[in-house]
Amino acid sequence: MNKKNITVTRTRFAPSPTGELHIGGARTALFNYLLAKKNQGKFILRVEDTDQERNKEEFVDNLYEDLLWLGIKPDESVFRNGDYGPYRQTQRLDIYRKYIEKLLIEKKAYYCFCSPEELAQEREQFIRENKRGNYQYSRKCLQLSEKEIQSFLSQQTPYVLRLKVPQERNYSFTDLVRGAVNFQGKDIEDFVLFRQNGIPNFNFACVVDDYLMKISHVLRGEEHLSNTGKQLVLYEAFGLNPPLFSHISIILNKEKKKLSKRDQTTSEFQMICQLRQKGYLPQAIVNYLLFLGWHPGKGITQEIFDLKEAIENFNLKGLHSQGAVFTLKKLNWYNNYYIRQLEEKEFEKWSWKVLQKEYQLAEEKKEWVKKIAFLLRPQLNYFQELINLSRYFFQEPLQIDLDLPPSQLEKLKEAKELLITLKDWKEESIRQALQTVKDLFPLMRRKLTGQKSGPELPKIIYLLEKEEVLKRLS
Incomplete structure (x- = not known):
């Protein structure tokens, strides 16, 4: 195409x-x-x-x-x-049967009665004799006469249908991502098209479907590049123009x-x-x-x-x-x-959904939870992270014995006293009250959150609320 x-x-x-x-x-x-x-x-x-x-x-x-x-x-x-269904391959088996019969009539496909055990032995012998692993099916069943084929079929011998790949042909196309690509027929084995149970092979079904669904571009992963060679053989066998291929x-x-x-x-x-x-x-x-x-x-x-x-x-x-x-x-x-x-309401909806489920929060906590979520928003990679980032608001962290010198213990006591006497529990008031003990913020953060870093400490103290802060600083 x-x-x-x-x-x-x-x-x-x-x-x-x-x-x-x-x-x-x-x-x-x-x-x-x-x-x-x-x-x-x-x-x-x-x-x-x-x-x-x-x-x-x-x-x-x-x-x-x-x-x-x-x-x-x-x-x-x-x-x-749409106009080109069904869009499920198991609902298209009758369609595939018509196309495989066409190839059989034109002698472009053939019955293969080789058992898995025979194929395994053939492969092992090839590798042993040729010292390389690029085995291809020997085409043994291509030599069967019509009488032999009918005999196998009458005995209900398991079979598959294989494509007769023209060995002398080259199959080239221009990949819209990779440029010119060429496959030699001799490097493509007579691959399986159809199984006895009526289920088509991937490449066969893919070609029939792409043609009938009028697919103009096949854009797929690089791992399918080898399949493209096989599909080009099939397009030629059917006398069809292939779509444009791109392998990302x-x-x-x-x-x-x-x-x-x-x-x-x-x-x-x-x-x-x-x-x-x-x-x-x-x-x-x-x-x-x-x-x-x-x-x-x-x-x-x-x-x-x-x-x-x-x-x-x-x-x-x-x-x-x-x-x-x-x-x-x-x-x-x-x-x-x-x-x-995100708009405020949308962010609030996502945050509440995550935190309410994790901590089984009552509806009246919604406004408080919203403030916590917005505090953590700048560092949030995905919403489930809110659970760990905010845990210290809902659960007191494990207290670590910091073995503090007397001078720091005295300062910690001073900070606590400043908060006890604070009547206006607002973020700015907390910030002003703790100006004289700012050097103690790292220690207070560890005591209050169990962490070494995070949002501004006055913001955390405000949202933790007075009673909880004083309890954790004890």
């Missing part, structure tokens, strides 16, 4: 419902959404649910809900039908290795549902993911983009092929920015 032939931009995000939405998937969905909306096109959500053992319907619902929460609304999906960078951890769900630093921050539970804002996540493998262009230093601005500025030239490093520091920087931009 040439770019000049594209009249409507149609992109898709096609996850398998075997788990929650990962930041990598969310980024892919975002880039596809932005590309479609930039060109007044359509963004499609297709559910690739052919993994019968691992699929869960709850993951379909959660994934869709997470996308909507992020502001990435599909134009067509299992939840919002993989996401790396801070050690510059591929991000893993077992990564100790970020394992609890990789799923969108985890980020939601921790109190990250959708606009912060979207803004962060936008820059995880994309840049608006040379000389542009703007880092804050809302979804509308992202659509206006997005372009494929800004995508890069180098790995993008996922860091909590930058994610938190974005979320802290957006937290500070």
Whole structure:
């Protein structure tokens, strides 16, 4: 498919419902959404649910809900039908059967009756004899006569259907991120298209679906690059023009290795549902993911983009092929920015939800809790942090034996006396009253909060309230 032939931009995000939405998937969905909306096109959500053992319907619902929460609304999906459905692969099995029969009739696909044990032995023999691991299926079943095939079928011998890959052909395409890419037919084995149970292989279903759903651009992760070679063979076998392909960078951890769900630093921050539970804002996540493998262009230093601005500025030239490093520091920087931009009522709502649940607070505490939350707002990376940041307001910290010299004990007593005699319990009054003992603030902070740093001490003293402050200074 040439770019000049594209009249409507149609992109898709096609996850398998075997788990929650990962930041990598969310980024892919975002880039596809932005590309479609930039060109007044359509963004499609297709559910690739052919993994019968691992699929869960709850993951379909959660994934869709997470996308909507992020502001990435599909134009067509299992939840919002369009002209090219069904949008769930297990509801398209009859469609796939027609296309596999076409390949069988044209002798472009063939039955393979080799058992898993035979294939394993073949692989071991190849590695043993050739001293290398790039094994390809030997095409043994391609030599079967029609009589032999019918005999195996009548005996109900298990089989798969394989594509006969033209060994002499080269398959080239221009990746819109990486440039020219070439695959040699001899390096692509006769891969499986279909299984006896009627379930198609990923590459086969993907090609059929992308063609029938009129997908113009396939924008996906670098790990799918090898699949593109196989899919190009299939497009040629069907006599179809392929869509335009773009393979975006993989996401790396801070050690510059591929991000893993077992990564100790970020394992609890990789799923969108985890980020939601921790109190990250959708606009912060979207803004962060936008820059995880994309840049608006040379000389542009703007880092804050809302979804509308992202659509206006997005372009494929800004995508890069180098790995993008996922860091909590930058994610938190974005979320802290957006937290500070929230309107007062919205911030109050988020804060109350977190703290009321944690400390089982009565409704009459709401105004006091609001003041505490606003005090901690500047240092807040995500709303769940409020629990630990504010704990000393709700629970007296463990008192440490500081082994103070008599002079400091005397000064601490003096500070307490100043607060006892203070009649006007306001922040400014507290500040003025403690002017003469400011050098004692670090010690008082430790006694009152159990911490060495934090918001201004007079603000803390004011919100802790007089009775509690005097008790902790005793």
